[in-house]
Amino acid sequence: MYVKSVLRLAYRKLYWTSRYMPTSLRHRIGAFYRARTETPASRKAPETIFVNALNTKPLRPEVILYESFHGSSMNCSPRAMFDALLADPDQRDLEHVWCLTKTGEAPESLQDHPNVSFVKSGSTGYAEQLATAGTIVSNSTLPTWYIRRSGQSYVNTWHGVPLKKMFKHEDALRPTVHRNSQRNFLQASHIVLQNDFTADALLDAADVAEATAGRLLCTGAPRVDATLNTDREALRRELGLTDGQKLIFIAPTWRGELGKTAQKAPMLEALLTALNALPDQDYAVFVQMHNFAKTKLPNARTLPRDMSTNRFLAAVDVLISDYSSIMFDYMATGRQLILYVYDRAEYEELRGLNAPLETLPAQLCMRPKEVIDAILSNHPADALPQFTAARDKFFPLEDGQATTRALAALTDVPPRQRLRPRIAFFGGGWKNNGITSSLLNLLNALQAYDLDIYVLTEGQPLEKSDELRTNLRHAGARTRLLHRAGAMPRTPAENSQLERFYAGNGFADPEHEAAVMALFQREARRLVGDMDFDAAVDFSGYARYWSLLIAMLTAKRHTIYQHNDMCSEAEKRFDVLNGVFATYKWYDSVASVSDETRRVNADSLAPLYATPQAAVTVRNVIRPDRIRQLAAEPLPDHFNLPQDKHIFVMAGRLSPEKAQDRAIRALGQLRASGTDAALVLMGTGPLEDHLKSEARACGVEDLVIFAGHVSNPFPVIARGSCFLLSSDYEGQPMVLLEALTLGKPVIATDIPGARSVLGDAHGHLVPPSAEGVATGMRHFMSGKIVATDFDAEKYCDMALQDFFDKVLDFTPNLLPEATS
Helix, strand or coil, X not given: XXXXXXXXXXXXXXXXXXXXXXXXXXXXXXXXXXXXXXXXXXXXXXXXXXXXXXXXXXXXXXXXXXXXXXXXXXXXXXXXXXXHHHHXXXXXXXXXXXXXXXXXXXXXXXXXXXXXXXXXXXXXXXXXXXXXXXXXXXXXXXXXXXXXXXXXXXXXCCCCXXXXXXXXXXXXXXXXXXXXXXXXXXXXXXXEECCHHHHHHXXXXXXXXXXXXXXXXXXXXXXXHXXXXXXXXXXXXXXXXXXXXXXXXXXXXXXXXXXXXXXXXXXXXXHHHHHHCCCCCCEEEEEXXXXXXXXCCCCEEECCCCCCHHHHHCCCCEXXXXXXXXXXXXXXXXXXXXXECXXXXXXXXXXXXXXXXXXXXXXXXXXXXXXXXXXXXXXXXXXXXXXXXXXXXXXCCCCCCHHHHXXXXXXXXXXXXXXXXXXEEECCCCCCCHHHHHHHHHHHHHCCECCEEEEEECXXXXXXXXXXXXXHHCCCCCXXXXXXXXXXXXXXXXXXXXXXXXXXXXXXXXXXXXXXXXHHHHHHHHHHCCCCEEXXXXXCCCCHHHHHHHHHCXXXXXXXXXXXXXXXXXXXXXXXXXXXXXXXXXXXXXXXXXXXXXXXXHHHHHHHCCCHHHEEECCXXXXXXXXXXXXXXXXXXXXXXXXXXXXEEEECCCCHHHCHHHHHHHHHHHHHCCCCCEEEEECCCCCHHHHHHHHHHCCCCCCEEEEECCCCCHHXXXXXXXXXXXXXXXXCCHHHHHHHHCCCCEEEECCHHHHHXXXXXXXXXXXXXXXXXXXXXXXXXXXXXXXXXXXXXXXXXHHHHHHHHHHHCCCCCECHHHHC
């Protein structure tokens, strides 16, 4: 994992930031990076075996593959369903395969059963079973490379009622932590959950409630049948309990994070020490400690190896837990429940809870002595006032028949339900730039409409900085984020075809094109299952992988955006864009953000479009109310603007196409003629040091304020004298629209993007040279350039209608709350 991280960092720095690296060397670096971080290590890698089997081996309807907790046990609902099917004489022809991390620890009673076999988790045999088994039953997640094939059933039962916050709500620093859980729900043909509360807490938190609605079955938990149907007295004898001896079971929640475990539990050890003082003849203490260090205290035993947790619960008299979902399985017994929540304040702050602890039929304890006192009080859960409401909410279906209901529901794969139009976006890397700003504006404008909005993201890379996480949080409350999980699985032969595309930035022949298309059609199914969309939109238009993937999503219409003069971008910055251009043929609309930009792009790229009519203009949306609101805020801390001179404000990445050096040289010309003005540059980028050197060389370093990244630039724009844009090329400069919304005078270089915004009615266009910019500055300072009236709300309505007419091909309905 460390090597991959280092390679990823080096690759991005070398591959994306160097303007002068030879193309051939760039391709070789890219191929080396992908080979070390994504390509299967050998033909025997599980994902390679899986893909080969997917391509070449038939589905085996008679085989059911079971997996519980990633193969760590034969437990939970998969075990309950297995036991029922194995005992059913009408199902004697089924072949049952269990995935286990240690196949040698399979129950002896099953090891020689003719209809039961075992496969090692992560092995090549496991990969082949995933590809060919007619039915898969899992209570957690399958590998990131698993793809449900046509005709296959994948039943996800999950493993409990979530009291603690899950998925997108559980860790603000890791907003994509649930990406494979999310992906698994989308792959599943059936999602069997305990109740509506569980469905809401899981599927909403994974942003897939709408997408999985037709696949959801609330049947109760099959695993709880073992708790309710087991002969309690016979089980107590099996466990060696004497008459009158109470069984105390300690089962705290899993702690830590995926891939990392919390090894120390002093407060739990203190509890065990206190329980150890209870008389042996009256109490038997069992523990299930998950990832904590195993206790060596003499009065604490672990569960028998072959006994499921839920069957064991049938014998329990007192359950001591904390935030674990096991409490909800146990509640159906009505027996005594104690929650030892010594870290409640800290845990609720870090994870949050889906229900207040006070609403549960349990005794809450903070110290070991309180637990002992609660045990001695002998208050069963069903005698507490919260029991009836808790039963209706958390275990209304637990009657011992959940397995029967679940198996009866597993017939054909149900169709997905669609209540409203559905749109998929890819929006880029979520950095602070014009594309991200435009995307956020559009997403927030769409919140008022009756649409299901999905945005596909890169996944884990978005967790690397506050900048990216913050932008994700601003996507809109009704926007659902689908995060990429894992790398594209592919065989060595398929990888060669993909690398051939990347190296040549295009397709060598129709056979090569068909191979890459098939690869990305499969990749689209891996990420979103069999979802379909009314519109699929590559809002970025800069990434070959994503341009291919969005084009292969099942959708009525496909649109790719052009935010700039794309040929200039390809020539000066990103030659990988030539690979993006090769995907244009699959898009119904190629949307430039201004008429001028559309004409410039069509002049050179129109032969690559599906039809000449594919070239359309879809202007970017702005948010006038928010712009004005943010502009009213105070200036950023330690931000002092001069009071004795005109202030020209610029905002944008410090990169070659923005040509801020042109404005600095213009400022030098003004000083040379005896006139001073201040220049504020907001933004960061690769040319920052160069621009500072330019300011020194021009003798104006005292007049140029390098403000760096400013999270809210609008107070600076509002308090400046004039907004200035000196770029060589732009698509549709959002910042000009924002400056006009704030009623500021505007000077911009006469390039297509700026011309499309300002036209003849707003602002002042100057030649793209230092002399031209200097002339514009002088004209403003002499009063020849003034602010103009700009109807931002009217512009925004027209831009949004562009999107409806040319991207969606329909106008969605406003939500009732938006019309009131």
